[in-house]
Amino acid sequence: MRAQDTGQSHNLAFLWAVLAQVAAIEGDHERCKELTAEITAHGTAPGHARAMAITALLDLGLGRYEAALVKLTEAVEGPNKLGTVHSLPDLAEAAARAGHPAQAQEAARRYADWADHTARPWALAIAARCQALLGAGEDAWMRAVHLHRQEGNPPFERARTELVYGEWLRRQHRRVDARAPLRSALETFERLGARPWADRGATELRATGQSVTRHAEDPDPLARLTPQELQVVRLAATGLSNRDIGAQLFLSPRTVGYHLYNAYPKLGIASRGELPGVLSGGDSPK
Numbered sequence: 001m002r003a004q005d006t007g008q009s010h011n012l013a014f015l016w017a018v019l020a021q022v023a024a025i026e027g028d029h030e031r032c033k034e035l036t037a038e039i040t041a042h043g044t045a046p047g048h049a050r051a052m053a054i055t056a057l058l059d060l061g062l063g064r065y066e067a068a069l070v071k072l073t074e075a076v077e078g079p080n081k082l083g084t085v086h087s088l089p090d091l092a093e094a095a096a097r098a099g100h101p102a103q104a105q106e107a108a109r110r111y112a113d114w115a116d117h118t119a120r121p122w123a124l125a126i127a128a129r130c131q132a133l134l135g136a137g138e139d140a141w142m143r144a145v146h147l148h149r150q151e152g153n154p155p156f157e158r159a160r161t162e163l164v165y166g167e168w169l170r171r172q173h174r175r176v177d178a179r180a181p182l183r184s185a186l187e188t189f190e191r192l193g194a195r196p197w198a199d200r201g202a203t204e205l206r207a208t209g210q211s212v213t214r215h216a217e218d219p220d221p222l223a224r225l226t227p228q229e230l231q232v233v234r235l236a237a238t239g240l241s242n243r244d245i246g247a248q249l250f251l252s253p254r255t256v257g258y259h260l261y262n263a264y265p266k267l268g269i270a271s272r273g274e275l276p277g278v279l280s281g282g283d284s285p286k
Contacts (some may be wrong), residue, residue: 012042013039013042013047016035016036016038016039017035017039017047017050017051017054019031019035019250020032020035020036020039020051020054021054021057023035023058023228024054024055024057024058024061025057025061025156025192025193025194025197026192026193026194026195026226026227026228027058027061027062027194027195027196028226028228029058030254030255030258031228031251031255031258032054032055032058033055034251034252034255036051036052036054036055037051039051046080046081046082046083046084048080049074049075049076049078049080049081049082049083049084050075050083050084052071052072052074052075053071053072053075053076053084053087053090055071056068056069056071056072056075056087056090056094057087057090058196059071059094060090060093060094061194061196061197061200062196063196063200065094065097065098066098068090068094068098069091069094069095069098069100069103072087072090072091072094073091073103075087076088076091076107085110085111085114088107088108088110088111088114089107089108089111089126089127089129089130091103091104091107092104092105092107092108092111092130092133092134093130093133093164095107096133096134101134104130104133104134105134107130108127108130108131108133108134111126111127111130112127112130112131115127121147121148121150121152121153122147122148122150122152122153122154122157124143124147125143125144125145125147125148125153125157125158125161126144126157126161128140128141128143128144128147129141129144129160129161129164129165132144132164132165132168133164141165141168144161144165145161145162145165145181148161148162155188155191155192156188156189156192156194158188159184159185159188159189159192159194159197159201160185160197162181162182162184162185162188163181163182163185163189163197163200163201163204165181166178166179166180166181166182166185166201166204166205166208167182167204169181170182170204170207170208175207175208175209176208178204178208179205179208179210182201182204182205182208182210183205183210185197185201186198186201186202186205186212189201193226193227193228195226221266221267221268221278222267222278222279224266224267225263225266225267228249228259229259229262229263229266231249232245232249232251232256232259232260232263233259233260233263233267233275233278233279234279235248235249236256236260236272236275237275237276237278237279241253242256242257242260243256260272
């Protein structure tokens, strides 16, 4: 029985937030917009700040630092800031890249205090990344990388640390040293379907003089799809309508159509009727 059917608004807002964050990481504008709108319309007040922080993460991945900074400042400093401590590192990065070092330092300090209190390796790793971004030097980078290697660390956050560490190394004219963390970050981002972040990683890696082969160049057309697009395509190939697909994946029919619209050119087809041929091997496409 779904949380929506039983009126469990708190649980529903939490699930929407998880799905919205995945959409933000993947760079899925429509899906992120749809889910954060649900949180804002039906969630509790702290959920509104969370929705704003999630859309800021989308901006951050796309390099829209000023836009991310405005949203994150309101989310983290506003009256509904409960539960936004995890967005402080995003605020620190957005402020640093947008040229507001004092605001970045304050966000990093607040997060470091919380991370020290929790003493969890992943939180301490992110805190070290924030300090390194703000000029703490290579010891902070190495501490962040070391802590991220411990068990239980979120791969997305580890890849983010590797990305900015690689960027820093390249700016220090250490292009060869930069390649290993950048390649590791790129591989993780691509595995997670985090396309905007993968694009950044690929750009940085090329800037070191390294050639880059992306999954989008894979001879298997299905490798070019995001995880959400692949789910939609597989269900559409069985003959389900957009409404039926949406019911299974908790998407609106409009968002299903949006994913199909994006998937067709990647697959080299023009219509829904061609999908079974592309998927010829079912769950094991040839």
